[in-house]
Amino acid sequence: MGVIITRLALDHFRSWDHCVVDLDPGVTIIQGANGQGKTNLVEAIEVLSTGSSHRVSSSLPLVERGQDTATIRVNIADNGDEPRSSAEHHANPESHSDYMSAEFHDDNGKLNEKQDSFSVDRSSTRSEQSSPAVTTIEVTIRARGTNRARIDGGRSLYLREILGRVPSMSFTPEDQWLISGDPAARRGFLDQAGAMLIPGYADVHQRCTKIAKQRAALLKHLAAAPSGETTGINESSLNGLEIWTGQFIEAGIELTRMRMRILDALAGPFAAIYDELAGSAQHAAVAYVPSFEEVLASPSPHQSISQHFQRIYPGEVARGRNLIGPHRDDMAVTLDGIPAKEFASNGEMWTMALALKMALFGLITQTSGTTPIVILDDVFAQLDETRRRQILDFAVKQNQVLITAAAAGDIPDLSAYGTAARIIDVAALRRTAAQQESDRLLDDDTIARIKAVREHHTGIQPAADGVDEASA
Ligand SMILES: Nc1ncnc2c1ncn2[C@@H]1O[C@H](COP(=O)(O)OP(=O)(O)OP(=O)(O)O)[C@@H](O)[C@H]1O
Numbered sequence: 402m403g404v405i406i407t408r409l410a411l412d413h414f415r416s417w418d419h420c421v422v423d424l425d426p427g428v429t430i431i432q433g434a435n436g437q438g439k440t441n442l443v444e445a446i447e448v449l450s451t452g453s454s455h456r457v458s459s460s461l462p463l464v465e466r467g468q469d470t471a472t473i474r475v476n477i478a479d480n481g482d483e484p485r486s487s488a489e490h491h492a493n494p495e496s497h498s499d500y501m502s503a504e505f506h507d508d509n510g511k512l513n514e515k516q517d518s519f520s521v522d523r524s525s526t527r528s529e530q531s532s533p534a535v536t537t538i539e540v541t542i543r544a545r546g547t548n549r550a551r552i553d554g555g556r557s558l559y560l561r562e563i564l565g566r567v568p569s570m571s572f573t574p575e576d577q578w579l580i581s582g583d584p585a586a587r588r589g590f591l592d593q594a595g596a597m598l599i600p601g602y603a604d605v606h607q608r609c610t611k612i613a614k615q616r617a618a619l620l621k622h623l624a625a626a627p628s629g630e631t632t633g634i635n636e637s638s639l640n641g642l643e644i645w646t647g648q649f650i651e652a653g654i655e656l657t658r659m660r661m662r663i664l665d666a667l668a669g670p671f672a673a674i675y676d677e678l679a680g681s682a683q684h685a686a687v688a689y690v691p692s693f694e695e696v697l698a699s700p701s702p703h704q705s706i707s708q709h710f711q712r713i714y715p716g717e718v719a720r721g722r723n724l725i726g727p728h729r730d731d732m733a734v735t736l737d738g739i740p741a742k743e744f745a746s747n748g749e750m751w752t753m754a755l756a757l758k759m760a761l762f763g764l765i766t767q768t769s770g771t772t773p774i775v776i777l778d779d780v781f782a783q784l785d786e787t788r789r790r791q792i793l794d795f796a797v798k799q800n801q802v803l804i805t806a807a808a809a810g811d812i813p814d815l816s817a818y819g820t821a822a823r824i825i826d827v828a829a830l831r832r833t834a835a836q837q838e839s840d841r842l843l844d845d846d847t848i849a850r851i852k853a854v855r856e857h858h859t860g861i862q863p864a865a866d867g868v869d870e871a872s873a
Contacts, residue, residue: 403480403772403800404567406446407535412472413465414542415441420834425823426480428802430812433827439805442827443571443776445473446803449540450569450774451593452548452560452603455586464544471542476535477567479771480800538563561603564596568773570762572792574783576754580741584731591732594663594761598768602659609652609727616645617722624721649726650693650706656727657696663764664689664732670760678752678791683737685753692729751788759795777804781811789813 406424411417416438431439444454448463457463464471540560541549548560578586595602619642626638668687675685695702695709706725710717713724734741734753741753765773775796781789781804796802797818804822806812815822 404477404774405480405801406475406567406774407478408474408476409442409445410472410474411442411445413468414445414471414473415463415465417441417445418465418834419837420830421837422825422830424801424803426801428797428804428815428820428822430822430824431803431805431827432809432812432824433807433830435807437827437831439807439827440778443778443803443805446475446567446569446774446776447571447593448542449473449475449538450564450567451596452564453589453593453596455571455573455575455589455593458585460542460548461544463542469544473540473542475538475567477538478535538566561596561607564603565598565600565769568597568765568769568771569776570758570765570773571776571778572755572758572780573776573778574780576758576780577747577750579754579757580734580745580750584729587732587734588728588730590757590761591660591663591730594667594764595659597765597773598663599659605652605655605659609649609656612645612649612652613723613726613728616642616649619645620717620723621721623718646707646710649723650703650710653693653727654696654702654706657691657693657730660691660727660730661689661696666764667757667760670763671756674759675753675756678756679749683749685741685756686735686738687757688733688735690731690733692725692727748785748788751784752791755788755792772800775799775802777802779805779807779811781806781813782808793818 403426405426408421408423410421412419420442422442431442433439440456444456444463448454454463537553539551539554540563542560543549550558550560550563552558552563552566575586579590592602592606595606619638623638623642664687671687672685679685689697691697693702693706695705699705709725717724734757736745736749736753741750745753762773762775765771777792777796780792784792793813793815796804797815797820804813812822812824
């Protein structure tokens, strides 16, 4: 089975005020100059898929500046069992600009309202005509507050309830940070993996984070109290701390066990894929380094973690924060037993990051029975020829692949694979979106009056696509 996105629509997501784009199976290249919003488009898919973006740690930057909420809507369809064969699908890649504008406008260049409304007219696009069943998922991202989701216009759900429905795997220039960066990057990877692999993971993670915050607030409060004070407030704070510590241990153990399962399943494939990609005598390994290390040693670690907290309590109060807990977990990535972060070359780190992502891709495919959508975000500009080929060899076999590229030179050559890619011109997409927006704001009479006045003053007939011939 392969879930593919047949349509993506954004409202107030990052730099996209409004945008609708139809997607096909196979390879699609999203091309446009720097800053046009290519990454923002694929980032929306990452958020819908995993509940987070590897670029940010909160929802705020995902919402267009000046707005309160952003909406991501996708139509998804099952593309069948086989990895796609895109050769016949993309026989004529040059036809895409026409295809794109035809989706949104009638022959007079006027907005086709039916196609603008999401999933209302499911027979309106080529890709959806052949789809057996289309499901619409809508995600609302709030700058502040809880993110929500709906499936086929049904009841409002928490975003975390729909994670894993549309698995995706993003390969990005930041992937190297998985090896060279801070533990936060590796925890982010683990959390995205958990959200797609384990039902309930995002729930447990959120609960644990909330408890950690409450506990940290209480520790700060205790830290601020004059030393030796034994007022009623302080006593109730101490009681509160005991309760929060108990809950933190409970939720923390649950989260640690889930992360342990993920790493146990990833370690073997990671080592094997690295060997294959690197083709060297050195062997890579990955292991979980939980902050609640007692979980590794014992099936019932509550007692020993509780004792650990008692030992570090003075230090926690002095610093006003949680000194242990899953928010301090890490993954140890090694090359021949030596920490890769300190010894591996840039190229080796790239290969390790690639191997980690490919291992997770395999695990998701195995667990969910569906092939994740592959996103290659601006990676070709960063990689040498060997790694370009490795990532392409992997990607072209998958059901749906979205590649962003700023320069024509960064568009991979797919001819060796006997396939062609559809190209989406982001500048054209922006123009279409802007046109749709202005059409939305103006009624027909107003548009006609504006055209008449322009014609009268300039003597120029506006072209069908809204560009004056004189200035084009
Ligand atoms: N919350 C936001 N509101 C409005 N604009 C935003 C927001 N977040 C990011 N942007 C804008 O989005 C643009 C960057 O978009 P994006 O990262 O998708 O570009 P890109 O086409 O991938 O560029 P590059 O090729 O350089 O990677 C920037 O101009 C940035 O100012």
